[in-house]
Amino acid sequence: MLNLFRFKAVQRVAFEDIDYYKVVNNSKYFFYFERARVEYLRKLDFISTRDKGLDKFDVAVVENYCSYRKPAYFDDLLDIHTRISYLKSSSLQFQYIIVRSGDGEKISCGYTNLVRVAFPSLKPRPLDGSFVEKVTEFENENLGKSPGIPDIT
Amino acid sequence: MLNLFRFKAVQRVAFEDIDYYKVVNNSKYFFYFERARVEYLRKLDFISTRDKGLDKFDVAVVENYCSYRKPAYFDDLLDIHTRISYLKSSSLQFQYIIVRSGDGEKISCGYTNLVRVAFPSLKPRPLDGSFVEKVTEFENENLGKSPGIPDIT
Amino acid sequence: MLNLFRFKAVQRVAFEDIDYYKVVNNSKYFFYFERARVEYLRKLDFISTRDKGLDKFDVAVVENYCSYRKPAYFDDLLDIHTRISYLKSSSLQFQYIIVRSGDGEKISCGYTNLVRVAFPSLKPRPLDGSFVEKVTEFENENLGKSPGIPDIT
Amino acid sequence: MLNLFRFKAVQRVAFEDIDYYKVVNNSKYFFYFERARVEYLRKLDFISTRDKGLDKFDVAVVENYCSYRKPAYFDDLLDIHTRISYLKSSSLQFQYIIVRSGDGEKISCGYTNLVRVAFPSLKPRPLDGSFVEKVTEFENENLGKSPGIPDIT
Numbered sequence: 001m002l003n004l005f006r007f008k009a010v011q012r013v014a015f016e017d018i019d020y021y022k023v024v025n026n027s028k029y030f031f032y033f034e035r036a037r038v039e040y041l042r043k044l045d046f047i048s049t050r051d052k053g054l055d056k057f058d059v060a061v062v063e064n065y066c067s068y069r070k071p072a073y074f075d076d077l078l079d080i081h082t083r084i085s086y087l088k089s090s091s092l093q094f095q096y097i098i099v100r101s102g103d104g105e106k107i108s109c110g111y112t113n114l115v116r117v118a119f120p121s122l123k124p125r126p127l128d129g130s131f132v133e134k135v136t137e138f139e140n141e142n143l144g145k146s147p148g149i150p151d152i153t
Numbered sequence: 154m155l156n157l158f159r160f161k162a163v164q165r166v167a168f169e170d171i172d173y174y175k176v177v178n179n180s181k182y183f184f185y186f187e188r189a190r191v192e193y194l195r196k197l198d199f200i201s202t203r204d205k206g207l208d209k210f211d212v213a214v215v216e217n218y219c220s221y222r223k224p225a226y227f228d229d230l231l232d233i234h235t236r237i238s239y240l241k242s243s244s245l246q247f248q249y250i251i252v253r254s255g256d257g258e259k260i261s262c263g264y265t266n267l268v269r270v271a272f273p274s275l276k277p278r279p280l281d282g283s284f285v286e287k288v289t290e291f292e293n294e295n296l297g298k299s300p301g302i303p304d305i306t
Numbered sequence: 307m308l309n310l311f312r313f314k315a316v317q318r319v320a321f322e323d324i325d326y327y328k329v330v331n332n333s334k335y336f337f338y339f340e341r342a343r344v345e346y347l348r349k350l351d352f353i354s355t356r357d358k359g360l361d362k363f364d365v366a367v368v369e370n371y372c373s374y375r376k377p378a379y380f381d382d383l384l385d386i387h388t389r390i391s392y393l394k395s396s397s398l399q400f401q402y403i404i405v406r407s408g409d410g411e412k413i414s415c416g417y418t419n420l421v422r423v424a425f426p427s428l429k430p431r432p433l434d435g436s437f438v439e440k441v442t443e444f445e446n447e448n449l450g451k452s453p454g455i456p457d458i459t
Numbered sequence: 460m461l462n463l464f465r466f467k468a469v470q471r472v473a474f475e476d477i478d479y480y481k482v483v484n485n486s487k488y489f490f491y492f493e494r495a496r497v498e499y500l501r502k503l504d505f506i507s508t509r510d511k512g513l514d515k516f517d518v519a520v521v522e523n524y525c526s527y528r529k530p531a532y533f534d535d536l537l538d539i540h541t542r543i544s545y546l547k548s549s550s551l552q553f554q555y556i557i558v559r560s561g562d563g564e565k566i567s568c569g570y571t572n573l574v575r576v577a578f579p580s581l582k583p584r585p586l587d588g589s590f591v592e593k594v595t596e597f598e599n600e601n602l603g604k605s606p607g608i609p610d611i612t
Contacts, residue, residue, distance in 0.1 A: 014497070019324060019325070026217055027180060031473070033180075035475075038473070064221075065217070065218045065219075067215065122223075167340070168340055169337050178474075180475065191381070333490050339486075340486060367485035370523075371524045374522070377581070428529075
């Protein structure tokens with residue numbers, strides 16, 4: 001399944017991510033996912049200057065899922081393999097597989113469903129055209145394949 | 154579906170929970186879930202003194218899911234309806250429905266799957282007997298009903 | 307020094323606040339301070355509906371200080387004694403002393419200096435008149451006494 | 460004053476760091492400080508494998524201070540200039556000056572006082588000898604100069 005992923009963000013486990021059990025707290029993975037989405041968007045040139053803000057990617061998260069396989073530890077270096085698994089008219093899905101750099105252990109995986117909305121009505125509206133174009137070009141023939149919970153068995 | 158829930162934790166939205174879009178950040182809901190689990194466990198008398206720690210509920214999160222319906226705002230008071238939807242020999246599921254106190258709006262819902270493990274092998278081991286007993290008594294005939302993503306339509 | 311404090315916020319230590327050493331992480335205290343400021347402002351009726359927002363208290367933090375005396379643990383109940391120690395034309399100072407409910411142990415203390423600014427120039431502007439009035443009435447003869455690092459020896 | 464700093468950590472402002480006012484939340488700077496300390500320690504080879512843990516730098520934070528000068532924004536790249544300003548028998552001080560990469564703007568500065576303690580008594584004990592040696596070699600003639608609040612006027 002990893003072969004479907006054309007992008008990875010790298011994340012160092014911070015001291016603040018560690019909990020009572022000396023492992024990365026379960027909730028922190030959703031911050032890792034969020035940072036990976038930002039890195040992916042920067043790679044495709046959609047994180048612009050502060051004045052332009054997040055204008056072309058003004059989406060809302062509608063679903064979030066994470067499956068935890070192995071604990072991650074303080075100072076671990078994690079590869080967050082990240083892809084857009086599908087694009088629909090006003091929604092899309094990010095998928096992630098987190099692998100520890102050091103030993104190649106698969107730590108966790110998950111997905112996030114997002115929808116572009118108009119403010120303040122929160123009604124769905126079509127994804128930005130240039131965004132769809134760039135993602136389609138980047139993900140190419142993998143777009144639409146194996147959405148949902150990534151299979152990392 | 155709310156009628157299956159016999160416990161609720163109350164959560165005030167803190168300033169730190171609010172993001173760029175002036176709504177509660179998507180990842181923060183998993184902290185709300187975690188705090189609701191702790192409140193639930195305290196209600197059943199499973200949060201003991203610091204010395205005894207988290208000994209009888211030494212579980213690991215294996216899956217986390219949240220569905221977002223409406224935004225929550227700064228200083229909102231949220232009811233986190235919380236239940237254990239099933240118990241298996243070494244695992245269990247928490248379910249949540251978050252409702253805004255002020256207007257009764259359903260904000261989000263989700264679930265967490267947990268498994269009790271032995272350290273450091275991380276092999277599953279049976280849930281504590283007194284824990285199973287208390288939860289069974291508390292949830293009673295609702296135990297086993299409607300697991301997974303709560304239906305809040 | 308505690309006798310100068312006329313308000314306290316109560317804070318339960320959450321699981322997410324605990325770090326590798328099984329104590330509340332040092333950075334988390336600044337979130338406790340922030341929540342205590344919000345509680346104080348609500349007490350004085352300055353947290354309004356979401357539409358009015360934070361309009362009359364649109365201040366920026368300019369200094370933050372915390373002194374740590376004793377560790378706080380998971381699930382501790384903390385009293386965050388909170389006061390405004392001085393008001394100037396466009397600035398003010400919050401002070402805090404955190405005491406564990408259970409055993410009365412003094413955990414930490416600190417202060418925050420804030421200034422009211424105009425956006426986006428960030429130039430100081432006078433504090434809101436009704437805000438000054440209410441705080442002066444509430445803190446009364448204690449206003450101006452013992453600013454800076456609280457003496458909790 | 461920047462000329463006293465021989466190390467810098469680089470920090471990208473994450474989406475989760477941004478608050479209601481679209482700037483980095485005041486409390487988040489203490490996480491930046493903490494990450495900078497970790498980077499500094501790694502540079503001096505004091506972040507070892509997970510098994511050895513934080514054994515030679517098992518210190519507790521006793522004071523934390525931050526002065527805020529300019530706001531930082533989403534996705535800003537920040538240079539966290541970091542030094543150990545003094546070493547005493549069982550304590551030390553870290554100092555920081557945060558500068559935005561893009562425009563050289565000085566964003567904030569601060570310091571952290573730490574003390575090495577024995578667990579669980581929390582009594583001070585001498586700093587590790589090899590730690591003192593490496594820091595002294597690295598900071599050299601700057602050690603002891605200009606402790607406290609960094610002068611960034």
